[in-house]
Amino acid sequence: MAVRKYFSFVLLFALVVIADAYLFYTLYETTQSDEEDLLKAVWEDMVYFPVPQSSYDTKGYGVSFGDSWMENRNFGGKRGHEGCDIMAAVNKRGHYPVISISDGYVEKMGWLRLGGYRIGIRSMHGVYFYYAHLSDYAPGLSVGDEVKAGELLGFMGDTGYSEIEGTTGYFPVHLHVGIYLNDEEGKEKSCNPYPFLTELQSNQLKYSFE
Numbered sequence: 001m002a003v004r005k006y007f008s009f010v011l012l013f014a015l016v017v018i019a020d021a022y023l024f025y026t027l028y029e030t031t032q033s034d035e036e037d038l039l040k041a042v043w044e045d046m047v048y049f050p051v052p053q054s055s056y057d058t059k060g061y062g063v064s065f066g067d068s069w070m071e072n073r074n075f076g077g078k079r080g081h082e083g084c085d086i087m088a089a090v091n092k093r094g095h096y097p098v099i100s101i102s103d104g105y106v107e108k109m110g111w112l113r114l115g116g117y118r119i120g121i122r123s124m125h126g127v128y129f130y131y132a133h134l135s136d137y138a139p140g141l142s143v144g145d146e147v148k149a150g151e152l153l154g155f156m157g158d159t160g161y162s163e164i165e166g167t168t169g170y171f172p173v174h175l176h177v178g179i180y181l182n183d184e185e186g187k188e189k190s191c192n193p194y195p196f197l198t199e200l201q202s203n204q205l206k207y208s209f210e
Helices: 002-045 194-203
Strands: 063-065 084-088 097-099 104-112 116-122 128-137 152-156 174-182 188-191
Touching: 002 174, 002 188, 084 194, 104 128, 116 152
Parallel strands: none
Antiparallel strands: 063 084, 084 174, 097 152, 104 116, 116 128, 128 152, 128 174, 174 188
16 A cells, blocks of 8 residues: 555656656746747847948957946946947947948937947837947937938947036947847847857948048
C-alpha cells in the first residue's frame, strides 16, 4: 500500500514537472516569436546610417561607435544606457549632418534634460528612432512632418544634461541613437541599436560638403 502511494506521488510530481516545462517552453516560444516580429520591423524600416560621409573630406567627417548598450550612466540617477553613441572624430558641434535612418514622420522634437535637443521619427512599421544631443535642427522641420530616409534632420552636437535649454559642454560631440518598439500590449521596449548600426554602415550616404 505504501509503495502504491509512493509511486502515485512520484507520478503526480512528474506530471506537474512536465506540465510546468511545457508551459515554460510555450511561453518562451511565444516571447521569442513576438521579439522576432518586433525586430523584423526594425530591419524592414532602416535604410541609411544616420551620419553621412563627405564626398570631399571623409577623414574630417569620420565617426566611430561601439556597443555601449546598457552601460552604467549616472546623470539623473543610476540607469542603463538605452542606445548607442556615434562619436565625432572632430569635436565640433554643428559640423556633422544627421539624417533619418528610415521613412516616417516627426513624432517628437525639442529639449529634454537628458537628451538635449532631440528628434523622434516614427517609421512605417511603428519603430521609434530617437536622435539626441543635436546642436540644431534642419530648417523648417516640425512635429507631424513626413520625412524620407536620408533626409536631413539636424546636426550632431553636445546638448543636454540640464533643465536649462541650450546647455552644452558636459560631454564630447556625438549622436545618441535609440530604437524603441511597442509590444502587443502597447508597452514601449528599447532594443540595442548597435547591430543595426553595424549593418547600416554598408549603406552610408555621401553628401557633397567639405
